[in-house]
Amino acid sequence: xxxxxxxxxxxxxxxxxxxxxxxxxxxxxxxxxxxxxxxxxxxxxxxxxxxxxxxxxxxxxxxxxxxxxxxxxxxxxxxxxxxxxxxxxxxxxxxxxxxxxxxxxxxxxxxxxxxxxxxxxxxxxxxxxxxxxxxxxxxxxxxxxxxxxxxxxxxxxxxxxxxxxxxxxxxxxxxxxxxxxxxxxxxxxxxxxxxxxxxxxxxxxxxxxxxxxxxxxxxxxxxxxxxxxxxxxxxxxxxxxxxxxxxxxxxxxxxxxxxxxxxxxxxxxxxxxxxxxxxxxxxxxx
Amino acid sequence: xxxxxxxxxxxxxxxxxxxxxxxxxxxxxxxxxxxxxxxxxxxxxxxxxxxxxxxxxxxxxxxxxxxxxxxxxxxxxxxxxxxxxxxxxxxxxxxxxxxxxxxxxxxxxxxxxxxxxxxxxxxxxxxxxxxxxxxxxxxxxxxxxxxxxxxxxxxxxxxxxxxxxxxxxxxxxxxxxxxxxxxxxxxxxxxxxxxxxxxxxxxxxxxxxxxxxxxxxxxxxxxxxxxxxxxxxxxxxxxxxxxxxxxxxxxxxxxxxxxxxxxxxxxxxxxxxxxxxxxxxxxxxxxxxxxxxxxxxxxxxxxxxxxxxxxxxxxxxxxxxxxxxxxxxxxxxxxxxxxxxxxxxxxxxxxxxxxxxxxxxxxxxxxxxxxxxxxxxxxxxxxxxxxxxxxxxxxxxxxxxxxxxx
Numbered sequence: 001x002x003x004x005x006x007x008x009x010x011x012x013x014x015x016x017x018x019x020x021x022x023x024x025x026x027x028x029x030x031x032x033x034x035x036x037x038x039x040x041x042x043x044x045x046x047x048x049x050x051x052x053x054x055x056x057x058x059x060x061x062x063x064x065x066x067x068x069x070x071x072x073x074x075x076x077x078x079x080x081x082x083x084x085x086x087x088x089x090x091x092x093x094x095x096x097x098x099x100x101x102x103x104x105x106x107x108x109x110x111x112x113x114x115x116x117x118x119x120x121x122x123x124x125x126x127x128x129x130x131x132x133x134x135x136x137x138x139x140x141x142x143x144x145x146x147x148x149x150x151x152x153x154x155x156x157x158x159x160x161x162x163x164x165x166x167x168x169x170x171x172x173x174x175x176x177x178x179x180x181x182x183x184x185x186x187x188x189x190x191x192x193x194x195x196x197x198x199x200x201x202x203x204x205x206x207x208x209x210x211x212x213x214x215x216x217x218x219x220x221x222x223x224x225x226x227x228x229x230x231x232x233x234x235x236x237x238x239x240x241x242x243x244x245x246x247x248x249x250x251x252x253x254x255x256x257x258x259x260x261x262x263x264x265x266x267x268x269x270x271x272x273x274x275x276x277x278x279x280x281x282x283x284x285x286x
Numbered sequence: 287x288x289x290x291x292x293x294x295x296x297x298x299x300x301x302x303x304x305x306x307x308x309x310x311x312x313x314x315x316x317x318x319x320x321x322x323x324x325x326x327x328x329x330x331x332x333x334x335x336x337x338x339x340x341x342x343x344x345x346x347x348x349x350x351x352x353x354x355x356x357x358x359x360x361x362x363x364x365x366x367x368x369x370x371x372x373x374x375x376x377x378x379x380x381x382x383x384x385x386x387x388x389x390x391x392x393x394x395x396x397x398x399x400x401x402x403x404x405x406x407x408x409x410x411x412x413x414x415x416x417x418x419x420x421x422x423x424x425x426x427x428x429x430x431x432x433x434x435x436x437x438x439x440x441x442x443x444x445x446x447x448x449x450x451x452x453x454x455x456x457x458x459x460x461x462x463x464x465x466x467x468x469x470x471x472x473x474x475x476x477x478x479x480x481x482x483x484x485x486x487x488x489x490x491x492x493x494x495x496x497x498x499x500x501x502x503x504x505x506x507x508x509x510x511x512x513x514x515x516x517x518x519x520x521x522x523x524x525x526x527x528x529x530x531x532x533x534x535x536x537x538x539x540x541x542x543x544x545x546x547x548x549x550x551x552x553x554x555x556x557x558x559x560x561x562x563x564x565x566x567x568x569x570x571x572x573x574x575x576x577x578x579x580x581x582x583x584x585x586x587x588x589x590x591x592x593x594x595x596x597x598x599x600x601x602x603x604x605x606x607x608x609x610x611x612x613x614x615x616x617x618x619x620x621x622x623x624x625x626x627x628x629x630x631x632x633x634x635x636x637x638x639x640x641x642x643x644x645x646x647x648x649x650x651x652x653x654x655x656x657x658x659x660x661x662x663x664x665x666x667x668x669x670x671x672x673x674x675x676x677x678x679x680x681x682x683x684x685x686x687x688x689x690x691x692x
Contacts, residue, residue, distance in 0.1 A: 003511075004507075007511065008504055008508070012504070015503070015504075117552070118527055119556065120527075120531055120556060120557050120561055121558065122558050122560055123535060128537050129537035130536045130537050130538060137510050139532075139535040140537075142503055210531070210535060211503070211531060212528060212531065213527065213528065213556065215556075217524075218500075221498075221500055252501060252504065253501075253503075253504040256493065256504040256505060257508060260495060260504075260508075261493075261494040261495065261496055262496075263496070263504070264498075264499060265496065
């Protein structure tokens with residue numbers, strides 16, 4: 001029993017890192033724009049589909065993952081520059097509706113290009129198979145997935161905490177007007193931040209492709225989980241999403257030992273409990 | 287917020303569909319009821335299984351074309367209605383069609399829940415339903431004089447699949463089941479237990495997963511810790527596809543994956559050939575069934591639609607064709623007379639010699655076990671699997687809950 005729990009904990013950590021990565025992108029955008037990015041799920045789906053497209057045309061897996069980051073990041077930059085930025089002065093609802101519309105457009109574009117049938121792409125050969133833990137197995141790809149997500153988060157953390165661009169982004173999130181007064185070009189910063197967030201969503205989509213496949217509804221499915229993670233982590237906290245993502249993955253995985261049919265609903269229970277006990281989220285300040 | 291917007295979009299769509307529906311009914315009304323017979327394909331045209339409704343219709347249209355659009359001198363007015371995969375919508379569309387179009391016969395439910403809700407309307411309004419779906423209730427606890435069931439019984443399905451497994455892999459005895467947590471999955475689980483007991487197989491554990499689950503690795507981590515020989519997936523649709531993808535990522539070759547009622551051809555195509563290769567599946571229908579009626583059907587279907595028929599298309603065709611045969615036998619299109627003709631009817635269907643149980647209204651037909659082909663063994667893109675066995679053992683009478691008298 002203990003060993004099974006340990007295995008589920010590892011499984012949960014690996015799943016949780018993906019949730020964390022997706023929600024981290026959402027968190028960055030939320031921080032910069034103060035608008036929940038309703039198109040985040042669509043960027044995630046776009047990542048999965050372009051990764052699939054790249055793999056089909058013979059591109060090596062690592063490069064396909066880079067494309068899964070780059071294409072949604074570029075799309076994100078365009079969406080921000082051409083749409084969100086122009087609506088900045090208008091009421092909050094306009095940006096929200098614009099992002100929602102963007103999600104619908106992206107979803108339909110995906111359907112037009114790739115159809116409604118789900119698609120599958122296997123993991124590269126060197127990542128196939130599982131680690132034999134003696135009492136059960138843990139898929140190699142799942143471990144890779146978790147590790148890649150963790151690595152990406154670490155890189156982004158370094159970028160935000162240790163570089164000039166990062167400190168500007170943080171300034172933009174914390175004290176927007178002050179940053180502007182200090183001569184920081186906040187609008188470019190917001191575009192860069194939006195692109196980064198969308199790119200992270202796309203990378204998550206590419207990473208999960210061998211496990212979840214690509215299908216038209218995957219965006220909205222992930223969006224709801226990402227929002228749960230964001231709420232549990234705390235809407236005002238940049239890094240809360242990381243801990244909350246891992247927590248959600250672990251809850252989902254470990255609970256399947258005891259109450260498998262409730263493992264998904266428990267995530268939402270955790271969100272409701274957080275809102276009741278600590279409405280600002282586990283790491284939120286407000 | 288997302289939810290609200292969707293609701294709005296849906297509401298608009300619904301209004302549009304309703305408007306379309308009413309204009310269609312206006313048309314058929316104008317044709318007059320005297321020399322026409324109204325039948326319907328009431329199936330899912332929108333939502334996750336939207337593809338199914340289209341395929342049922344394609345099959346039904348072929349059956350109708352075979353008879354030049356009429357039966358016993360009456361022109362068949364074939365209505366098409368969308369149940370959206372929701373019981374309430376199915377009931378509403380059916381009631382509308384009965385009152386405004388004088389609908390007498392309908393086929394097409396893809397979901398058992400929808401079909402069972404419509405069953406009650408059919409009983410009340412005395413119209414004939416030729417249903418499909420995995421639930422045993424159609425011919426069990428909720429059997430009705432007005433409803434017939436086209437899909438094989440869950441017992442027949444499980445018995446056929448597990449019998450093949452136990453015959454060809456006598457050393458594989460320990461089964462772990464992963465089951466969808468709704469009526470369909472639980473019905474399959476029940477008959478897995480029955481069939482496993484009959485065949486001397488051991489069920490070492492089960493997990494129920496909620497509908498719409500996207501993360502299955504935790505179930506498999508748990509399942510594999512019991513060292514099973516077989517993982518049996520009692521789930522369907524997108525959930526099943528996701529489960530198989532993730533099982534594949536474990537790369538555990540020593541454990542056989544078995545899906546007694548898990549994937550239809552459409553879903554098999556969503557998996558890469560390597561993911562499905564070697565998998566043992568139970569199917570209600572596969573294009574390679576070697577009978578005269580099926581060979582002719584597949585040929586004509588290929589000509590008409592440039593694709594091979596799958597479960598939904600075969601259901602549309604065969605159910606419609608059977609209704610026409612019964613009308614001919616009865617020499618009448620009156621529902622009561624056709625029911626009498628269908629009860630105990632022996633005929634050649636796409637499955638070969640077939641009959642209909644006069645009491646439960648179950649179509650007594652075989653269930654097919656297929657093994658998915660390795661990528662290099664596929665002759666063309668349609669060649670996904672080989673039929674390796676078929677079973678037709680009916681549900682043991684003591685397990686049937688239908689209270690009707692023959």
